[in-house]
Amino acid sequence: MPKFEKIEYKPIPVRALLLEMKNISELMIDLAYSAALFNDKELAEDVIELEERTDTLAYLLDIEIMIAARDAKDAESLIGVSTVAAAADKISDAAADIAAIVTRNIGIHPIIGEIFEKVEERLMKVTVNEGSVIAGKRIEDLDLAARMGVDIIAIRRNKDWILDPQDDERVFRGDTLITRGAPMGIKEFKDLAEGKLRELEE
Amino acid sequence: MPKFEKIEYKPIPVRALLLEMKNISELMIDLAYSAALFNDKELAEDVIELEERTDTLAYLLDIEIMIAARDAKDAESLIGVSTVAAAADKISDAAADIAAIVTRNIGIHPIIGEIFEKVEERLMKVTVNEGSVIAGKRIEDLDLAARMGVDIIAIRRNKDWILDPQDDERVFRGDTLITRGAPMGIKEFKDLAEGKLRELEE
Structure with missing residues (x-):
């Protein structure tokens, strides 16, 4: 996805967006660990691409939440949902940071290998x-x-x-x-x- | 742990610190999801306490890394380690954010339950x-x-x-x-x- 591309809005249920964000963020952690363990650039690039997908989902979710909230009561009840979405976004950022060690050739310190090898x-x-x-x-x-x-x-x-x-x-x-x-x-x-x-x- | 308490420095191998950070951050995600799913305040408080532990570990790890790096070459090879530590810290923050939905009585929106119930x-x-x-x-x-x-x-x-x-x-x-x-x-x-x-x- 080229940068600054306008994301087209189409209505997707909040539930589906949040579930996808949660699933992607968890997959990304697994993939990032594997990418670091095996110094696998292709896998690391997948992680970074998934990070962009999570950003898009977060954007769409924010819009859906804003549309859904008609009054303060709605908004209050949706705060938890947006917190979970933000958490999934943080997790995916963390995974992308790990993947970037591989794509940027920073080098996998032996300690990183040892840590992930326990899996x-x-x-x-x-x-x-x-x-x-x-x-x-x-x-x-x-x-x-x-x-x-x-x-x-x-x-x-x-x-x-x-x-x-x-x-x-x-x-x-x-x-x-x-x-x-x-x-x-x-x-x-x-x-x-x-x-x-x-x-x-x- | 009271806030602003001075953390006492004692040398711990970088490997042990990083492994503990990684393990805690993963446990925290599981605990946070469960806390949200069952609206379990005690479990949520455990997550928030573990977040403080991760912060302490991150602090100790930063010190160890600084001590270990004698020259630019050392420092370069340790950047990956500090990136992984920062990622574990982000993940634990995300888990604590989810736990805070429970401890702050924000209320578990049905969507959150549905998402975590898939586990x-x-x-x-x-x-x-x-x-x-x-x-x-x-x-x-x-x-x-x-x-x-x-x-x-x-x-x-x-x-x-x-x-x-x-x-x-x-x-x-x-x-x-x-x-x-x-x-x-x-x-x-x-x-x-x-x-x-x-x-x-x-």
Whole structure:
């Protein structure tokens, strides 16, 4: 998104905006830690892009809240909502700060690695290749949790993010999946998504 | 901690300070969401207290970093560390903002409840009563994950917090435990800790 671009207003329910802000901010923390741990520039750039998305959501939410508040009583009851939105925005800023260590080549001090390494479950970014057995399948049909202890926490499709995808969501060729799981499981899943492993066909 | 109290300096390794800041900030987010979801004032006050702890840690870390940096090269390599610390501080501020909605009686707008309710796994604060079968036991001996799908994510003992306790840590009478798990499991664990259920004796 170029800077200073006018954000077009379209009405979106406050609930949806706030939920997306909360989900994005949490995903960003995970992604930022992983980006720092693996010195992964691409992941760090995703975090910084998500930060822009959060800013847009915060802007839209502010407008919705102002429209919703007709009198002092409304406004009072909405203060909590705007506080939570501001908190999600702060969290996403913090994640972007961590990501910037990677994109700006500040260098990952060994201490940072040690701190984030304690995270036992790892995140991995996986792209679904043409010919992968998972392409076109519903998440529930993949049965990832039981098979390999892997969870898809976000899907990047073209320029969009699908956060915390539902079980009936399908994954498509070209999707980038953010997965969480034990190192062995996510390695296996990566091979499946990239078409190196064709186990699900049996 | 009274305001403006002078923080006494004692050398603590940067690694330990940063790890504690990171762990506290993550715990605070979980606690703040739970405090808002259940309108739990006590939990919200814990969050605000932890925020003060994070500020102290940030102060001590700044001193350690300044002492560690002897020249420009050292300083450059430590910038990443101070960025991560500042990020943890921002996250803890955000959590404290959410907690303040509860302590200041701003009122939990239904939207906030809906947003945080999506968290399937719940946090619960449990105090170990005299006579509970778990008092004096090691966490590993309780075998909570397998028995009831419960995880102890923090222990509050007197004025201290033990974050992410190790398996060989014991729980004592009077400890307050922050547990995470499915609603059924944590209810069962609460009954055990409060001495209503004596199942572990079998």
